[in-house]
Amino acid sequence: MAEVSGARIEAVSADRLLVSGDLVFSTVGGLLAASRSLMAATRQPVIDLSGVQRCDSAGLALLFEWLEIGAMRHARPVFVNLPAPLLGIARLSNAESLLPVGA
Template sequence: MSEARITREGPGRLRLTGPVDTATVPGLLRASRGLLEADGDGALEIDLGGVTRMDSAGVALLLDWQRDAPAGLRYGNPPDQMRAIVDFCGLEDILALA
């Protein structure tokens, strides 16, 4: 089973990889502490291109990050599975997808 990770890719940029689901969300939430605040007032983008699976728990995690980020937050390269959940739940105006 692949491990989910969130890593810093550079100033204002994080990368999320692996499965983002009920099993991995608690660990990702712990691992993300401090990463969202690290860039101060600058906007932050999280690249989702390495996400292999995302369920509704993963979408809830993204909503939590967006709510708690001190500056603008957007998500790049969202997987199709995530877009389907976002569309079904009517979240396209809430989640900032790039």
Template sequence: MSKLTIVKEGAGHFIVDGDLTFSAMDKKTVSSFAFLAATKQVVMDLGGVGNADSAGLALMIEWIKYTRSKRVQLRFRNIPEQLLNLAKLSGLDKTSYFISAKSGQDATE
């Protein structure tokens, strides 16, 4: 298990590193969303995620709800296949929150 960390790469750009799983998340990670409201556009790069489960997807949905309430545009990129497969079950992968790996463009809602 690799602890989940979120690293600020630049203005509005964050790298998620470690496991996006229930056991890797701590209370601070789950409760502190203020970093998401620092700018009007946020990109979360999930390329550093090793393992993911439904709790990781649930955290992503919470990030979406939070940024929506703050009128911040959120996008995810470099989504691991494991997490993408979970998102496909609900159609979340087809929303504008997911940046297509093939084209580099946003998916359409």
């Protein structure tokens, strides 16, 4: 588990990461740094965003950073339980179709 002021990412199973707290400009840099070792330990990461309280466009940028990290490892993260505001930002940015969203 890695905690950044206002946000946290933790491995809840071998390939599932749980994100909670705020995905905002002030937290995403720390979450990105903290997530690198957790992402490296998974083969096909499922990133569960059910614990996200607040988000902004920086949160969307973080999802794309995680996709890039996965691509460098020949893995494709899948996002589950995306908060409606984050999906709204993705829609406004014409980026929704680029996000691999699972059930």
